[in-house]
Amino acid sequence: EKGTLCPLKDIGKFPDSQVSLICTGAQGEGQAVLMRIATKEHRFFRLKKGDTVIFSSSVIPGNERTVQILKDEFYRQKANVFHYQMMDIHAGGHAQKEELSEMIKIMNPKFFLPVHGQLSMLIACTQLAKEQEVLEKNIVAIENGQILNLDQKKIYIDKRTVPSNYIMVDGLGVGDVGEVVLRDRQMLAEDGMFVIVAIVDRQTGKIQNSPDIISRGFVYLRASKELLAETRKKVVNIVNQASGTGGAVNWAYVKDNIKNKIGDFLYTKTKRRPMILPVVIEV
Numbered sequence: 001e002k003g004t005l006c007p008l009k010d011i012g013k014f015p016d017s018q019v020s021l022i023c024t025g026a027q028g029e030g031q032a033v034l035m036r037i038a039t040k041e042h043r044f045f046r047l048k049k050g051d052t053v054i055f056s057s058s059v060i061p062g063n064e065r066t067v068q069i070l071k072d073e074f075y076r077q078k079a080n081v082f083h084y085q086m087m088d089i090h091a092g093g094h095a096q097k098e099e100l101s102e103m104i105k106i107m108n109p110k111f112f113l114p115v116h117g118q119l120s121m122l123i124a125c126t127q128l129a130k131e132q133e134v135l136e137k138n139i140v141a142i143e144n145g146q147i148l149n150l151d152q153k154k155i156y157i158d159k160r161t162v163p164s165n166y167i168m169v170d171g172l173g174v175g176d177v178g179e180v181v182l183r184d185r186q187m188l189a190e191d192g193m194f195v196i197v198a199i200v201d202r203q204t205g206k207i208q209n210s211p212d213i214i215s216r217g218f219v220y221l222r223a224s225k226e227l228l229a230e231t232r233k234k235v236v237n238i239v240n241q242a243s244g245t246g247g248a249v250n251w252a253y254v255k256d257n258i259k260n261k262i263g264d265f266l267y268t269k270t271k272r273r274p275m276i277l278p279v280v281i282e283v
Contacts, residue, residue: 008044008045009044011044011045012044016048016051021033021045023037025070026055026056026057026067027057027059027060027063027066027067028063028065028066028067028069028070029066034053034070035070038070038073038074038077039073047074047077047079049077049078049079050078050079050080051079051080052079052080052081052082053074053079053080053081053082054081054082054083054089055067055071055081055082055083055084055089056084056089056090056091057084057090057091057092057093058084058090071083097128100125100128101128101131101132104128104129104132104134105132108132109129109134110134110138111134111138111139111140111150111155112126112129112134112138112139112140113139113140113141113142113148113155114126114129114141119141119143122141122142123141125141126139126140126141137154138154138155140155140156140157142157144164145161145162145163145164146158146161147160147161147162168182184275187273187274187275188217188275189217191217191218191272191273191274191275192215192216192217192218192219192272192274192275193214193215193216193217193218193274193275193276193277194213194214194215194218194262194266194274194275194276194277195213195214195215195216195276195277195278195279196211196212196213196231196235196258196262196276196277196278196279197211197212197213197214197279197281198211198212198235198236198239198258198278198279198280198281199281199283200239200243200280200281200282200283201282201283202282202283204243205239205240205242205243205249206239206240206243207235207236207239207240208283210232210236211232211235211236213228213231213232215274217274218266218270218272218274219270227266227269227270230265230269231262231265231266234261234262234265235258235262235278238254238257238258238261239254239258239280242254242257251280251282254280255278255279255280258276258278258280259276259277259278262276262278263276
């Protein structure tokens with residue numbers, strides 16, 4: 001009906017009881033309209049006490065915290081908030097089975113290729129096309145990495161595939177961060193880093209002075225003197241045992257031994273596994 005819709009800048013010309021605002025941001029997106037209204041940053045609209053806010057979609061898993069923050073902000077502004085857990089007001093943004101079938105019937109396609117969704121969803125959609133009498137040989141469901149060939153006469157999947165794995169973007173680097181780097185970062189974030197620096201006499205194979213220890217994100221050195229003293233003793237014993245034979249010493253093996261044994265020792269004491277970086281310097 002004419003006059004039902006009006007420019008956003010004109011909503012102030014109407015009584016509040018005649019204004020409904022349909023907007024984005026039901027998942028708590030930071031720059032969406034709902035969040036800007038909640039934070040009072042919207043150019044034309046401000047909530048008033050007694051206004052009603054309806055979340056017409058269910059919460060996508062992972063967004064629960066941001067959506068709750070958004071709801072709480074509306075409650076602080078004395079608004080009435082309704083959502084799908086209170087009543088049946090969920091409005092999906094995806095077409096239903098009957099609507100998809102109707103679209104296929106209207107368009108009457110020669111070829112049918114569903115996209116966007118899990119494989120089970122794609123296959124279910126191809127079944128709708130078959131029910132609308134699209135030829136089975138002209139219906140294809142493909143997965144990431146597969147190559148599709150299409151011309152005016154036929155459609156088919158190539159036997160070849162292309163890489164379709166995740167590509168990590170890190171600063172200016174694209175694709176140069178692999179699983180090993182990510183695993184190291186995860187370890188550092190969870191349990192920190194523990195660096196052991198041992199200076200060894202090249203001739204005798206014995207440690208000079210006490211090993212230096214650097215801890216970041218694991219323990220506070222000044223508050224863990226007993227733990228550090230025991231760790232230093234164990235490092236000295238490991239090095240002395242390796243060099244006690246009088247022959248050539250495989251320092252790569254010694255560093256691995258320090259890493260493994262000190263790692264087990266620290267876990268028994270703290271139930272944490274920091275990234276251990278042993279450094280052996282021959283002088």
